[in-house]
Amino acid sequence: MSGLHQVAGGFNFGLGRYRHKSTSDQGGGQRLLHLFRSIPLVVFLSAPALAADLPPPLNEDDFIAFDKKQAALGQLLFYDRILSGNRNIACATCHHPSLGTGDGLSLGIGEGGEGLGRHRTALVAENRIKKRIPRNAPGLWNLGAKELHTLFHDGRLSISDDYENGFNSPAEEWLPEGLETLLGAQAIFPLVAQFEMAGNPKENEIAGAVHDRIDASWPILAKRVRVIPEYGKLFVEAFDHIEEPAQVTISEIANALAAFQAIEWTSFDSPFDQFLSGDDNALSAEQKRGLDLFYGKANCASCHSGQLLSDQKFHALGLPPFGPGRTRRFDPMVRDVGRMGESDRLEDAYRFRTPMLRNVELTAPYGHNGAYPTLEGIVRHHLDSHAMLESWQPDMANLPEAPWLEPIDFVVFNDKREMARHARFRDIEPISLTDREIADLVAFLKALTGTRSVSEPPFGIPESVPSGLPVDRP
Template sequence: MTPDDFITPDPAQAKLGQLLFYDRILSGNRNIACSTCHHPDLGTADGLSLGIGEGGEGIGPERTAGTGDDRIRKRIPRNAPGLWNLGAKDLHVMFHDGRLSVADTYENGFNSPAEEWLPEGLENLLAAQAIFPLVAQFEMAGNPKENEVAGAVHNRMDYAWPILTDRVRHIPEYADAFAAAYDHIDGPSDITIADIANALSAFMIFEWTSIDSPFDAHLRGEKDALTPVQKAGMDLFYGDAGCVACHSGPLMSDQGFHAIGLPPFGPGRTRRFDPMVRDVGRMGESDALEDAYAFRTPMLRNVELTGPYGHNGAYPTLEGIVRHHLSPQEALDAWEPRLAALPDVPWLESIDFMVWQDSREMARQRATVTLAPQALSDAEVDAIVAFLGALTGASARTGLFGIPETVPSGLPVDHAMDP
């Protein structure tokens, strides 16, 4: 990949987006920012299998579930993905179930949960994605009756975005920054949620476009960019191991959906009429039976930084998720709950592994697995893992803007984690 494969962000807009990304002003209760679950010290993820969203305290594996009336009511149903290379021009679908995609379904350029109520003026797919965590109850919005944002979402999600926009408009530093960064903005009243989303996307593209890994150097023809073990792993990845069947193309993803039988746990992203705790994956968006328990193929650059792995973070190591691909049914039998990185939440423990008690549901999930078993030696698995490590960019651990010391709202910032 080259810079031409990505949207080119404006630096001033990206700088503005940096402040918004780390500012808790965009959450209903002003207690969580985008950075809380997508922190650069954790590979732009959170280091947890299932995150602790609105109501939690701290960041990363040390994040707790809160106390008293403010404690969380539900774990985030799916793993927080890394934010690498989301400005790729060829990227056309987002979220683990693909519920956001480039399409003209609603004559606004996107098929999204907001349907025809999606705001106008969103510049790209990543900008469209950025506004949905803001109005997700357990991610950033909060619970009904706690704040005006959550209350508005309870009626219709697009009612909440103007409330968040109004908060930003009334902070002079933001108003001035928007006017300086966007030609169509002359004053606070001109700022829209689309402008906020566009700034957020500009920052994420500017900060986390990553094409300087040893693998990228190898593709550019640089001699000895890969070690012999990494080269052997690459040959397996694109050869006998068959990884390229799904992790294909420059993005290392077919952007398709596949059922690979990952061990289920957590609340699941259930549909309203589901009578049980489960996650049906892509079928929840498409309502097509052939999509049952299928999840989007993730892109792989910087993958060694973004564990745990899988749509629900079922495996803490790359070796674990690689071995699952080799024999999904056996891996499912051997998986143990201790492998899940789940912060202690006593009042939700009864839900965490409830799905395993439903033999019919587990049988349904097993029946949809599309990966055929294959045998690789321990040395070959090690080589594939080494190759995946060669996908880490040289600048991936540093970023360009980094973490701001303060944000215009004056609210606390998720600073660097202790070593």
Template structure:
């Protein structure tokens, strides 16, 4: 009992965040969200009509896909059972980064998205966003989340398809915005959507008025409403229910906001500082580089900022429902919370011990020679080992178990009863 009181007293002394409330989230329209719900699970938005948003962000896998690096356009199946396809339709590249969860992306305070922050709120192009589409981003987007929804549609290996396979990817190859009108035409000529969108959007008087803007806004409305998470045991504790957390979870919370220094990056009500940090994660896969960079590597924030000091840094993820979204890291290098925590505590030692079998990479024989190619480049590996922004922390096994318990306390009990759920007839 004395130990429990000591832990509870320490937790009370920490700078805990305030609880999330309705004012923290942008308002979205339910009628528009209902359209977004259908579009999210509809292959109509992919170039070859063979993949949906849900294939990489499925509720069965915590709105991720259960893989380290996803199998995108051309693959077959769902989650860890997804296969890379066959023949001319087979995948040509793994998705370069882990599919992040979609929880609380409708929060007002979010200003930056993607692992490398290549989408952010900004007036640099006069449209409210700094994005890969630069000045060609469509007008009228209702949120940062709506802008984000546009880019998987134009990505060759995610949803657009390979050049010469369809009109969408051919148009995107010319310029990033040229594919969106083709997708918008599909939607506005589809009887399932055209009248519904006329009814749901004030700026749409006839189906001819439907553009990619309304499609993106509908997707944003759906994701923001469907995957809002504010009622985890931790949230209940912050709101004043001292009994919401077990003693082990309170112990883990004390460590999180104290000795373990987790909250130095996972801070604030959203549990992210929205900044970029180099953790020395084991590299693999095709990665994302700067333009014209010939390496099979991932340079992180450097690819967006072009500042050398940003090399190998990635955005701090938010942590609501983190226990549901394994594997972990920008490339899904670690299969469970324990291994990810241990890496944070001693990145150099963890990197030295890491084994390729820890990654969740479905077999793709024609890509496997390149999967771990970066490990053969001793200069690149040395550069990555030198760039680590976090200092080691010494925790006992018992303390690590307490941290894991606390991270499970971030799981919202309502995840199994979302407002919309999966639509009838969805076939992966």
């Protein structure tokens, strides 16, 4: 039968059986209707049901156009430790391309650590870390998409005019002027986070300024960068409104970082993207079965929807809690209440933002706290969160050794009252899949891995940076 592919006892109509939400090709629809009318009813009865439409393919028009000179400058800044309080960690340390733009850890070690990825260790000197980073380092793929309106696991940064500066952010009305995009606004917050890049109070002038007020540190960082002659020259060349280095502020630094990240890690050339663009042979039979499950029986697309495979909303999955948690101000206990920490609404308790899925194969471990080391594990948790939580073991968490922190690592996991509160919030219902169906679903998720966008990024890792500080390499 022309144009049909037999799959798992039913039939797959190639792109014909999936309808893009934005299609307006009425002629194509008429031809498809004619094809369906010519197919025996038994075919429809044996074809797997599809619960959601496929999205239209991503293309360059779906992404913000960033300046390449600014991106080249941003590349150097991204790998330069000059932006950290103690000059000992760069953005790339926790978001390294060799680790899928993450760090390979469940909960990482930011400022006060040494090494990269699984080899990163916590220093034991006087200024040793006082806390693990409370949440998993997310991947940086496709953060330049125009559709994006919310960032961070708890959504504490979003496009909004609540403070008359274009964004709802932790800086509120003290957010600097001149931030051009959501990604640019995001870039400035790790720089002033104590356990990520700023350091402990009294260790350096950056941490001390943050302790006074969040916006007090950014001018100090900007001056630290712009007085380096090579950086000063590059800012003048990259930004039309900058005539001399003394004009550089944290906003130019952030906009350059955003330009680099957006251009470097835009990815829509995976087998799935090729399939969406019309190549029916881009997916294997196993991946096609997984696609059917993703958009049908497994119900993944109810949250991982649209072109970015995320509804950008917040859901409670009941992931095993551990680590210090990102606690609310004055919270008397170690825990992470997710979106509620930003909104202060009880109905948002333990809910976290739906991640985008391009290149998800590269960004293990999974979950807002990196609870699962494998794709299969996080998939099985989505299918039966209660059973997976019951069987989860603390040794599944990849936590760098830090003996002085270990007594608190699983306090929340062993707190029966907090776990009971945690259990009252679930936004997913159990779904029964066979082992083969789960394998098919994982195969489809691996079909979301980019090809050239992953192996040949536009910029790569620089040989050196203007500050002369070491560059993190795998």
